[in-house]
Every structure is written in structure tokens, then in C-alpha cells.
Amino acid sequence: MTSPYSKTYPIVPPPKCPLCGHFIPNDERPGEYPGALSRRDRTVEICSKCGEREAWEDFSRAVAEGRFSDEEDHLDLLGNPIEDREEF
Numbered sequence: 001m002t003s004p005y006s007k008t009y010p011i012v013p014p015p016k017c018p019l020c021g022h023f024i025p026n027d028e029r030p031g032e033y034p035g036a037l038s039r040r041d042r043t044v045e046i047c048s049k050c051g052e053r054e055a056w057e058d059f060s061r062a063v064a065e066g067r068f069s070d071e072e073d074h075l076d077l078l079g080n081p082i083e084d085r086e087e088f
């Protein structure tokens, strides 16, 4: 009797990052789980390292442009002012 699993399927190679050419999510575990969604066009899947690099680039730019002020520290996750932080 033939097992239904004996049929051969084309082997799909693990996806590679279009930015650096390494495997997605990384070279240690190629194709085991999804990589990162590029923050640049939000459609391209990239490797974990490139995703992390893009996030740090955005964060560094925001800090350099002064977008993290004391005032923003007093906003909740929805952007509403937190009146008295001592309550927390």
C-alpha cells in the first residue's frame, strides 16, 4: 500500500532577504518562521537583522529630530495626557 505522503512535492527553498541576501528569518533557522515586514514600503519581507536595523534607523532619526520630549513622556498609549503620574 502506498502512503499518501510518499508523493514528492517540489522543495521550496527558504526565502532570502532582498536587502542583504541572507535567509529569512536568519541563516541559523532558514524559513522556520516569518521575517520582518520592511518599514520602508511595508510589503516586502526581510530578515530579522535588517528589520532590526530599519527600526533602529527610525528610532535614531526620531531622537535626533527631538521627537522624544518630556511632554511625550506624559502621554498614555492613546496620546492622552497623564495628569498625575504618581498614581501609577
Ligand SMILES: [Zn+2]
Binding pocket: 017, 018, 019, 020, 021, 022, 046, 047, 048, 049, 050, 051
Ligand atoms: Zn537582511
